[in-house]
Amino acid sequence: MKLTEDAMKIDAExxxxxxxxxxxxxxxxxxTKGICVAVSGGIDSCTTAAxxxxxxxxxxxxALYMPEEETxxxxxxxxxxxxxxxxxxxxxxxxxxxxxxxxxxxxxxYDEHDKLSRGNLKARTRMICLYYYANRLGKIVCGSSDxxxxxxxxxxKWGDVSADISPLMDLYKTQVRLVAAHIGIxxxxxxxxxxxxxxxxxxxxxxxxIKYETLDLILLGLENFMSVEEIxxxxxxxxxxxxxxxxxxxxxxxxxxxxxTLKQEFRTIGTDFRLPYTPSLTKQD
Amino acid sequence: xxxxxxxxxxxIASRVADKEYNIKLMEKKIKEASQKDADxxxxxxxxxxxxxxxxxxxxxxxxxxxxxxxxxxAKIAKRESVHVAFGMIERSEKVSAVIYNTSVLVGPSGFVxxxxxxxxxxxxxxxxxxxxxxxxxxxxxxxxLGKVGMIICYDVYFPELTRILKLKGAQLIICIxxxxxxxxxxxxxxxxxxxxxxxxxxxxxNLVGIEDGLQFWGGSRLVAPSGNVVAQAKYDEEDLILAKxxxxxxxxxxxxxxxxxxxxxxFYDEMKREAQDL
Numbered sequence: 223m224k225l226t227e228d229a230m231k232i233d234a235e236x237x238x239x240x241x242x243x244x245x246x247x248x249x250x251x252x253x254t255k256g257i258c259v260a261v262s263g264g265i266d267s268c269t270t271a272a273x274x275x276x277x278x279x280x281x282x283x284x285a286l287y288m289p290e291e292e293t294x295x296x297x298x299x300x301x302x303x304x305x306x307x308x309x310x311x312x313x314x315x316x317x318x319x320x321x322x323x324x325x326x327x328x329x330x331x332y333d334e335h336d337k338l339s340r341g342n343l344k345a346r347t348r349m350i351c352l353y354y355y356a357n358r359l360g361k362i363v364c365g366s367s368d369x370x371x372x373x374x375x376x377x378x379k380w381g382d383v384s385a386d387i388s389p390l391m392d393l394y395k396t397q398v399r400l401v402a403a404h405i406g407i408x409x410x411x412x413x414x415x416x417x418x419x420x421x422x423x424x425x426x427x428x429x430x431x432i433k434y435e436t437l438d439l440i441l442l443g444l445e446n447f448m449s450v451e452e453i454x455x456x457x458x459x460x461x462x463x464x465x466x467x468x469x470x471x472x473x474x475x476x477x478x479x480x481x482x483t484l485k486q487e488f489r490t491i492g493t494d495f496r497l498p499y500t501p502s503l504t505k506q507d
Numbered sequence: 508x509x510x511x512x513x514x515x516x517x518x519i520a521s522r523v524a525d526k527e528y529n530i531k532l533m534e535k536k537i538k539e540a541s542q543k544d545a546d547x548x549x550x551x552x553x554x555x556x557x558x559x560x561x562x563x564x565x566x567x568x569x570x571x572x573x574x575x576x577x578x579x580x581a582k583i584a585k586r587e588s589v590h591v592a593f594g595m596i597e598r599s600e601k602v603s604a605v606i607y608n609t610s611v612l613v614g615p616s617g618f619v620x621x622x623x624x625x626x627x628x629x630x631x632x633x634x635x636x637x638x639x640x641x642x643x644x645x646x647x648x649x650x651x652l653g654k655v656g657m658i659i660c661y662d663v664y665f666p667e668l669t670r671i672l673k674l675k676g677a678q679l680i681i682c683i684x685x686x687x688x689x690x691x692x693x694x695x696x697x698x699x700x701x702x703x704x705x706x707x708x709x710x711x712x713n714l715v716g717i718e719d720g721l722q723f724w725g726g727s728r729l730v731a732p733s734g735n736v737v738a739q740a741k742y743d744e745e746d747l748i749l750a751k752x753x754x755x756x757x758x759x760x761x762x763x764x765x766x767x768x769x770x771x772x773x774f775y776d777e778m779k780r781e782a783q784d785l
Contacts, residue, residue: 239743240688240722240743243717243722243743244717245721247716247717248717326650489562495562496561496562496634497561497562497563498524498557498559498560498561498563498718498719499522499719500522500523500524500525500526502522503522503523503524503525
């Protein structure tokens, strides 16, 4: 397998058609009223919200823009609104600052210097608001995590990744860009640097230490059972560097799983309880 | 035996574990196809239950002798005076936990025959060996529709199987399937290859719909012994297509592409030895 830009190419039209069908099918099968989605103004969330609107109609999509004062950016706010206007879905703004501050005040071990725990608290606060909306409105939560960030564990456990469906999770970031361009997400949203907005000035590529164009090719190689040495040679990278990426992927597996339990009985949740989800057959109030 | 028959490919989106819904849907399609003079209606693999049933397979399995769902389909076929091929989870008559991924053929006079899937995919999203026992028989049924053999989905990757069916005299091979979108390109090539290399008609019906994030691509097709795709259903959506086939066409193609004449049976011993020593 050749790890070139061509290997990341997708049939954008077909991908969009399939994602729209997937979203619509799930909403229909679960007999829910629509979708709640968090929109930050970034490419992943704008694309997810737009695809949701294209799949089931903007009127059934509730998007939440949830800024907080430390990371607030008028540009992100503008981008969120721009996409909402273009794809005709409802956008509500919830300033999470007072909720976040209340958490900080109440938690006895709160430490303002612990950047990561503090940042994750923001992502989880957004998740709480989003699921409140979904419960209240009888909708499902549509997540916007992509494959690159999910494989790298570059997300908050039980935070931004929490969702009922995640239609972009099998697409690398560079492929999400192709989908975004295909459905008409504005160029400035596609080309700006990604940020999880957990603290001021946070940039994804800077933290990951690699451009998505290269990261995606490494991950594609790993997905296709290629060895670290093969990938490093093809991409002309240091073997140690590729190994570090592989280790990040493996080390973050706990973030992508249901909680681990100790097997003690006949069939165990998360291991050998293998059930299909059959909402149309078993839907309960 | 009739030379010309009309085959309907009923590409449906079964609901996982919802046999009642699936039987009603199948009944509707059988009626519709019968009104259009179909002689045979082919449904996808595990059409009766949906494909990704996982641990529910044990409660969804039915023995053929007393299986209520099977009997309902057989009754509908009798009433409409047509043949129907469909996939179901078959429970062994002897041991209840032994189950098979089976293709059943019923006709106006009731049960015609069954084929138990031999090659059970257990890789990627597939976990069939976890649940099913493989089949060991390659029957060809002499029917009013001609001589019919059956294969199921992943079996199409193994040319030996269709070759055996052809050697046993099959004129029509029914291939029922639950193939996800990522495999489309392989199936489009393999269905043509299996028909052409054996100079047989091949009726391929694939599932559609999404089960646990797995999209089945449809694209059911009827392939002539020449390799020509006589009829092709839509991708990704439910569809019902009908086409006529005439066995008289086989004579011309068998002379033009004489694969049976050119068989080299001596290679098969070698293949067996090599395959046993991988």
